[in-house]
Structures are given as C-alpha cells and as structure tokens.
Amino acid sequence: MSAWLISVEGTDFASRLAMILALMAAVFHASFAALQNGRDNPWISRAAIDVALFLLAWPIALFLVPWPHAEHIWLFVGVFVIHNIYKAFQGMTYARGAYTVVYPVVRGSSVLATVIVSGIVFQEVYSIWQWSGVLSLVCGIFGLAVYNWRKLQVGRETLFSALGLAVLSGIMVAAYTTFDAYGIRQMPDPLTFVFWFFAIDSITIPLFVFVWVRQGRLSLSAIRPLVARGLAGAVLAPLSFGCVMMATRLDSVGIAAALRETSVLFAAFIGVLFLKETVGPRRVCLMALIVAGAILINVG
Template sequence: MNIVEIIKSVEGTETGALIALVLALLSAMAHAIFGAVVKSGDPLLNRGAINICYGTAAAPIALFVTPWPTPELWPILGIVYVVHFAYEWFQVKSFEHGAFVLVYPIGRGSGPLLTALAAMIVFDEILTLNQWLGIIMISGGILALAQVNLRSAIALGVNMRGLKLAIGFAMGTGVLIAVYTTVDAYGIRLADNPFTFLAWFFFSGLFGSPIIAGLKYRRLETPIDKAALFTRGLFGALIGVISFGAIMLATRLGQVATVAALRETSIIFGTALGVFIFKEKVTVPRLLLIGLIAAGAVMIEW
C-alpha cells in the first residue's frame, strides 16, 4: 500500500483525525518559523527567494512524477494561485510596516472564526460546543494579544501612519488566510492524488512573488548579501513546504475548521521567536493570553 492509498484509507476515521491534529500542530510550529524568516531582512525579497526555491524543486514533481490535474481541478488551482498571491503580498506589506509581534497576531487571529464559518457553508461541517468554545478562545486570545502589543507600540511612540498601514494589511492577511484555507481544502479533497495538488501549488509559486521581488531587486541602489538571501530562501522553502503541506493534508483528513484553528497556535511559537530573534519584549498579560490560546487548542480536542 503506497502513501496515497494510506491517506485515502484513513480519511474520515479517528486515525485520520489524530493524524490531522499532529499535522496541524506541526504546521503551526513551522509557520511561526516561516513568518520569522520572511520578516528578517527584506520581506519581499525573502518571499521571492523562498518561492523560487520551493517552486523550482516542485516543478519536476508536478510535471513528471505526480498525475496531472484533472479538468475539474485546473480552475481550483487557478483560484488557489490568485488567493495565495494576494495573501503573500498582504503579509509582506504588513511585515514591512509593523513589528512581528504586532502584525503576526492580527493576521492569524481572525482566520479561525472565518474559516469555521466558511467550513459550515462549503463542507457542511458541524462543530460541537466545545469546538466552538475552543475556536473562540484561540481567536479571542490572539486578537487580545494583538491589542496588548498595539498598546505597547503606541506607548513607544511609533509612526501612526505606518502603524495603521501595518494593521490594515494584517487584517487583510487574516481574511485571506480564511479564504486560502477553505479553497486549499476544497482543492486537495477534489484531487484524487493529494500530492498532485501539493506539487502544482508549490510549482505555481514560481509565478507570483518572485516576479515582484525581481523587479524590486533590479531597482536596489545598495547591493545585498546574495548568499544570505539564498540561505534564507532555501531554509524558508523547506519550512514552507512543511507548513503548507502539513496543513493542506490535515484539511483532507480532518475537519477544516478545527485543524485551521489548531494551526493558529503558531502564535505561541511566533511570540517566542519575536522575543529571541527580534528582541521584542513579552509581558505577563501576553503570557496569560498565550495560555488562553493553548487552552483553546485543548478545548477543541477535548
């Protein structure tokens, strides 16, 4: 039995739900690291380098290894490309204008509730009271964390215009997270072979952010460290494949709403990275809210 047959055999089972849980938490940890890689240095150039690396690696797999998409899957892949291109742009702009500990929680906070509502409509998912409470706790905790970080930023006298732009782009990122989670789940469920969808998803990344990043690179007046950019791109691509690949497989095996909410526990890892990498302070209220987010994740699976 190959990996595709194994995936099909556990879909809709308790084993599949458990695997989806593990994949969602793996994706959460990986996505926090992924966000930190994009934020370090120039976010747009980093994102372009990442997409070039994983798009190039996925090209031969998409073209010569996995079965080609069916006629029904092509339009979904087109929508996925557009939605992710918009998401990448909004995320990059939020990172350019705001601190990681501010924009990352705002971007992640609104996603779970919006995704849960979309899953009810698109996939006819029915959530228990515990699951709804867990999702609300995760979203509420993340958004409250963003509010705490926002107050700290205002107290430090940051540029208000830049702050408003950062918040606006972060909120747009949150909406697009809910959209891409729903569309991705629909696409990977529609594909007979889930790795066909994954291969073409990563391959299509070559034709988005790298184009804009290339235009910016040509206009640079100060030379950059190409070796460092390539290193970030390669490492970010590896982490990105883990993050996006794991969550997409999780949405095929488990409930879209719950795995999407569990993935947003990435804010816990993201806060730690903000402290250790970007030297951003963490306070007692932030720690309490992180505890609330963790409790929400437990509630979903209780």
Template structure:
C-alpha cells in the same frame, strides 16, 4: 502514502492524525516567520524562498505525481489568485503596522472566518464547547495584539489602516484555507495538487522581488541560497501538513489548531532570537493554547 491518506479520510484515526499535522504546520509556520527575520530584506527572502520551492517542486510535478486532469488548471489559477491577494495584503499591512500587532490580528481573524466558511462549504458544525474554545483562543490572540499595540508607540498614525488590512488579510487566510482544502480533495492523489501548487505559487514573489534579487551582493549569494532552500523545505512541511490535515480531518479544527503558531513564534523568539515576554504576554499565550485544546477536546 496516498492510499494511507485516502484510507484515513473521515475516520477517527484521521481526525487524530489531522490534529498532529495541524500542530506540525503551526510549528513550521512559526519557523518560517522567524526565518524571514534577519540579515536579508523580507521581500528578498520571500522571493528567494518561493523561487527555491518552485524549482524543487517542478521535477516532482512533471515526473513523479500523476498529471492533473484538465479541470484542475482553473483550480490552480484560483489558488494562485487567492494566495497572491493574501501575500499582497499581508505585505501592505506589515508596511504600515508593527509585526507584533499585525500578525496576531491576521492569525486571529483567519480561523474565525474559516470555521464559518467551512460550515457552509463542508457542512462542518462546531459543538458549543468548541465555540467556547475558539472564543478563548481568539481572546488570547487579539489580547496579544492589543497588548503589543499599547506598548508599541511607533507608527501609531498608520496603525488603524494596518489593522484594517490585517483583518482583510485574515479573510484571505480563511479563503485560501477553505479553497485549498476543497482543491486538494479533487485529484485522486493529493500530492498532485501540492506539487503543482508550489510550482505555480512560486511565480509571483520572485517576479516582485526581481530587482532586489538582481542587486544581491555576490558575497551574500551562498548564505542567501542556503536560507532560501531551508525556507522552501519548511514551507513544504507547513503547507503540506496543513493541507493533508484538511483532507483527512475537520477543516475548521485544523485552522484553529494551526494558529497555535503564535505560541510557537513567541517560544522561538525567546529561545532563539533572544526576545523576552512579560507575565501578561505569557498569560495571553496560555489562553491561546488553552483555547486550542478546548476546540480539540470538545470535538
């Protein structure tokens, strides 16, 4: 697998594979978000998921993938800090504003910042048609946030700081996307980075949710563990597919295509969670999908 990834890097076939991996990451990311809605507190659920993927990744990191070079440990520390900032800001934004308003703003600002930063770090240049596609996609995402804001009357007094936090969170999305895309290119085997990332990244949220985990009723333990393990497997797919996409393809394109997760999330909400979308929301989601297609086709 490693040899195939290295062979695809920087090739037309690699860019095509990166497209499908980014879309897989988008779908998995939407599933991951839907999984956290339900019977368990989101902080509790995220603590359980992070615990599960750290424990499951540890034997792979120790015994399967090549051991990291000493220079990689500061890189892992940087990834931990950036992801910790992202998770903390996201939680603060969700505490102050509605999920349907905050989530699109986070996912909309993320790819915009990523494209700009990837141009500086990786020398990637978007064609005019790709910028137009990005504008269409962002119009759909921010339009969706505006529509949800207009129709949601709850917590209006805290919505402005929530939106500010959402923009900052989007900046951290761009930071971890570009940083991780750089970091995964450093070791000869990309799975070295992925395995150790999950071990190290899985330390924060279980500690923050330790009291909730300790207070979990015994009767809920088995369904909670099953859900946590499922979430860990989905996280592997979502993050792993995105990281491989950024190694073999264009970082900016992959970041934009991943944000079709807003469309997948709406479809999951409609088909699985029983949520309903009106004509305006459907039209805005169509804009998001159209923008993503334009970015890819114009590249």
C-alpha cells in the same frame, strides 16, 4: 504515503491524525514566519523563499507526483489568483506595521473567518466546546497583538492602515484555506495538489524581482544574503502547508485551521528560546488562553 492517507479517511484515527498534522503545521508555520520577521524588506524576503520554492517544487511536480487531470486545471487557476492577492496584502501589511503586532491580527482574524466560511461551504457543525476553544484561541491571539501594540515605540504613524491590511490578509487566509481544502479533496492523490500548488504559486514574486533588477530598482546584492533563509523557507513552507492541507482532507477544515493558528504560541516560544525575548505575566496569561483554546477544540 498518499495511498495510506486515503485508506484511513473517514476513521477515528484520521480525526486524531488531522489534529496532530494541524499542530505540526503550526510549528512549521511559526518557524516559517520567523524568517519574515520584518528585519528585511518583506518583498525581498518572500522573493528569496519563492525562488528556492520554484527550484524545489517544479522537479517534484513534473517527475515525482502524478500530474493533475485536465478537469482540475481551474482549481490551480483559482489557487494562483487567491494566493497572489493574499501575498500582496501580506507584503503591504508587513511593510507598514510591526511584525509582532500585525502577525497575530492576521492569524486571529483568519481563525474566525475560516470557521465561519468552512461551516457554510462544507456544512461543518461545531460543538459548544469547540466554539469555546475557538473564542479562547482568538482572544489569546488578539490579546498578544494588543500587548505588543502597547509596547511599540516606532512605526505608529502607519499602524492603523497596517491593521486594516492585516484583517484583509486574515480574510484572504480564510479564503485560500477553504478553497485549497476543496481543491485537495478533488485530487485522487493529495500530493499532486500540494506540489503543483507550490510550483504555480512560486512564479509571481520572482518574476517581479527579475523585472525590478532589470529596471535597476533592486540590486541582486540585496538578495544574496537571504539565500540561506530562502532555502529554509522552501523546506518549511511545504511542510506547513502540506500538513494543514492533509488535515483538512482528513477532517474538519475549520478545526484544522484553528489549530494551525496556535502558530502564534509557537512563535512566542521561538522568540523566548532563540531570540532571548522576555515573557512577562501578561503574555503568559495570553499564551495560556491559546493553550486552553487548543485543548477545548481537541476535547470537543
């Protein structure tokens, strides 16, 4: 698979494939985000996912994909630092604010930040249609956050601090997306980056949970009910991350990141189809803005 992906790099087909992969990443990410929908402690939910990821990623990294070269070790050190800062901000955000409000803020702020940063780092240039699509996408995403905020009945006392952390989380999404896009472009085999990333990234939170259990601050009984959720997350996370990273290797980093954030739209669909949430005319209009943004980006 890696050899085939490398063989199509730089072709028109690669650009089309990158857009498809970015949209697939959005679907997987929305499903992954639904696993952390705020009903449980976000730290414990993430720990359950990372434990399953640890058990899945290390055997694949050690035995099924090529090992990274010595000159690439610094990339994984950077990955470890940036992603752990992001997870710290994300956990604090979800602990303080309603998921339906803060999640769109994280994803919307990450779109703008990633497009700007990738334009600087990778000298990417976007057409007027693509900029229009990005702005339409961001307006729709932030509009959903405002809509959900107005409907919020509880948790308002910590909401403003949560929104500030959500913006910082979005900036960290832009930082890791740009850094990871650079990293995967340095690898002879892109799957090396994907699976070694997860092997390294899945270490931190399970270690903290182990310490908390030993100290008596956390009971294993709180984690056991989340085993199934952890296993599902361990499958969805590599699919989402792998798709968007392949997209950034094949084509524009900023556009791939923008299309990935249509995950907010797919999350709304999941809420309607599986959680039986209602969708009024305002939410329909905001979702239409997101769809319009994705179409404009593709037209551009």
